[in-house]
Every structure is written in structure tokens, then in C-alpha cells.
Amino acid sequence: MDALVVGTIIKIVLVLLIVSALAGFGTYIERKVLAFMQRRLGPAHVGPFGLLQIAADGIKLFTKEDIIPQHANKFIFSLAPVITAATAFIALSAVPLFPTFVIPESLPLIGGAIVPSIIADVNIGVLFVLGMMAAGLYGPLLAGMAQANKWGILGSARTAVQFLSYEVVTGLSVLAPIMVVGSLSLLDFNNAQTGGVGSWLIWQQPIAFILFLIAGFAETNRTPFDLLEHEAEIISGYVTEYSGLRWGMFFIGEYANMFTISILAAVIFCGGYGDIGFVPGWLALLLKVTFFFFLMLWVRASWPHIRPDQLMWLCWKVLMPLAVINIVITGIVVMI
């Protein structure tokens, strides 16, 4: 077989395995970080530093009874978590993760395979990733509407409102960097910023960066914008009736989306996997993604929720006008 095809298959398997494992690890990190910020310990009893809590949670999710409510639309009810998880992973397929890597010839079977930095280098990478993440909206939306539960309906209504609104801000905020780079491919974004920290797009587009982060928080359903399943108001929103592995799939999807947004922020604005001085590119990307992931937990520990009307106000009266102004200014500067 072609060396690139083998490498791509290896990459697909690696991304699937590592990201779904990271989703579990992400919950552990989240609980630990939140605990430390609230002067607690977090999971501490299962295994060293509570690390086996991930395994314990996994076993619990697998063995839990799978309940489908009597009046739910069973087909859509079981389809919805698959949509969330699948779209999250499909979005990852067009995101460059690490520099291209050749497996040494000495290894049997897969020796010489070229592992590409990106699984599918579609030349409209940004559009594809954002489109897939937007399609992920159908997960919570259908889940909430299929479960015959008023909290679910409220959750799915909020899903539609929040995701559709913030899709606009994400798109508009990414538009300005696209105009600067002149390409939709994420590889081109990465290659445009290889000249060290000074060449990062964040210095040229600080407003777009902040807008993208805010919208990213809203699209991954993170605090302060986690209105989809805000316990204090709507029990658990769209996941009210879910249990066991179906519920787990929503969270694997959510954490995969968090990683996607973190990687996107790193690739589009912060130099991707370009080397920083003596730090090799793969480590640099890992550090950046870790920082953005930590930022999501940090913000969750620090800031309170906002109301749905404040959410809409923020989106349509503050963020969208700012994004449009940013695009106009960028356009004028690029033209000159």
C-alpha cells in the first residue's frame, strides 16, 4: 500500500483512541483543577492521586442501566449522542495535530509510512471544521426534542439559540485571519506563522482572537455559557433523560470539541506546530492546547453563568458588531 495511506490510517486510529481517552482524562483534570481553585482535593482515593477515578467512572458508565423513556422517539433518542460524538471526531479529521512524521524503516509492517500532520488536507479546512462543529448542534437539539421531557425541550431550544448565534461570531471572527493569510487551509495558516512568536496572527488580530475564544466557549457549551444543561435552571437540559453510555458519548463529544477549539485557537492564532526557539513544534502545540484547555477550566472556576437574554445581548449587540468592524478594518488594511 501507499506509504501515505498507511500513515493516514495510523493517524486516524491514533486520533480516535487518544482523543477519546483524553476525554476521560479531561474530566479528571477538570475536577482536579476546579478542586484546587476551590481549596479542595478533588478525586483522591481511587489509585495514586485519584487517577484511576477515570477507570472507575468508565466502568460505571458501561454497566449503568440504559433507560429510554416510554414516550421518547426511540430512534432519534439513540441517534442523538452518536451525532454529537461523530461530528466532534469528524471535525478533528481536518485539524493539523502534529508535524508530518515518517515511521523509521526498521519497524516491521508499518515502517516507512508517512504519518501526515493532518488526516484530510481539504483546502477549505477552516470551513469544514466549523461546519462540522455546527452540525454537532443536531446532537443536543434532537436529543432534547426526542426525550419527551420539558427540560429537554428547553435545553434543545437553548441549543438552537446559542449555537446558531455564536456560529455567526465564530465565522466572522475567523474571517479576518482568513483575509490576512489568504487561504482556508489550516496547513497554510500554520505555515504562515512559522517565523517564531513574532509572526503569530494573535498580534495582528487580537480582537478576532478574543472573539473566537468567547464564541468557542459558547459553542463547546462551557461556563459562562453552559446554558444548554444549566442544572440550576433546567435540571440537565438536553441530557436530562440520558444515562449510561449514551450520556457518556455526549461528554466524549463535548470534550473532543473542547480539544478541537483549543487546537483551532492554537493553529489559527498562535503559530500551530511551528518551533519556538529550542522547543520542538509538537511540544509547542501540546503546550498551547494544554493552556487553552486549562483556560476553559480556569474560567469555569472564576466566572458565573450568564442569563440567556444576556447571552443573546452579548452575541448580537457586542460581539457581532465588533467582529464586523474588525473585518472592515482588516479589509482596509489588507487593501492598502
Place this chain on the structure above:
Amino acid sequence: MHEEIIHTDNTPKEKQNYVMLKLGRTPAYGWPAFKQVAKRAVSGELLVGLWITLKEMVKTLFMGGKHTTMYPFEKMPIAPRYRAIHNMLRLLESGHYRCIGCGLCEKICISNCIAMETRYDENQRKEVSEYTINFGRCIYCGYCAEVCPELAIVHGGRYETASEQRASFSLFDDMLTPIDMLKQQQEFAGFGSVTPNADAAIKKTPLAY
């Protein structure tokens, strides 16, 4: 799991300082509201929140600022006024139980959970032949300890009352001070007595609005 139990004292050591905030009125309309939003967005008030949580995290991780008590292994000291499972005390000189079988505790018990039977022994002294407390009914009001003329029944500090058998707490012999522990038997400080560290734990209530 039965390791040595460490008693920690988690009452705040430093003095509490409450500060009044000058917040003013929330603007309700148009231009002033917009000015407030713009001011707050630019002045970095959001970053103050981030800074506080980061500071707390560093304190927790590296400066021993954790507030968690590892409960089954560490326990907080409880106040002498705490009313948990009863103790039956002994006379210090003879080691005989103090209870004289007067029945006042049984009489006063508002949830009817104390049951006792008495009889005359060979010296025509009253002795307690049966004494049980039904802890499924007991509301730990403390009347029994208050009414006892001999300070025989008092409230102890055993608050971990989960068990397979309720009877493991409720028999007279279980509540009675073990005869070899007579030297360590502590006198009940009585109702209204204060915690040993009450002065340190006291806080000013922020009610000076």
C-alpha cells in the same frame, strides 16, 4: 483503614476583615448602561476574578492551603456541648455505675426511647437490670442528661452511628465507661459550657449596614 486518627483544628487563625463595597446604582437604560459595560470590559475586572482563582490554586498546591479534612482518617474536634450517642459514667472511687435507677430519664424522654427495668439486689439497693435507648427514635434533645441527678447519663461524642445492628450502640454495657478506662473518664462539662477554643473561633458578624 483503621489508621491513627489525627485531630485537626480548622478554625480560622487570622482576623476577618469585612470591607464595604461602594457599588452605586445599576444603570437601567441606554447610554449609562453602555458606558458601564464598556468600562467593565476594558478595565479588566474579569481578570481580577481569574487572578483570584489562580492565586487560590497556587496556595492550595504549594502553600498547604487545602481546606479538606480527610474525614475517616482525620477528624475535627467536636464541642463539649455536642449531643451524640450517650455515655453512662461510673463512680470514680468504686467503679460502680452511677445510675441509681430513679427513672427520671425514662420519664422525661420526649420520644419515649429510653426503656429501663430495675429491681432490688441482695443489699436492698436498687440496681438497673435492663437499660436500653432506641436510637431509631432518639432525637438527641439532651433532656435525659439534663434531668439526671447523678450525672450518670451524659451525651458523648460518638457521632458515627452507621452500623449493621442498631443494638451495638444501645445497650447499657456498651454505653458504660469500660472499667479499665475509668482513669480516662471525663466529667461532663454540662450544658452551656463553651468550646475550648471559643475565643479564637469567634467572628464579628457583618451586620453593620
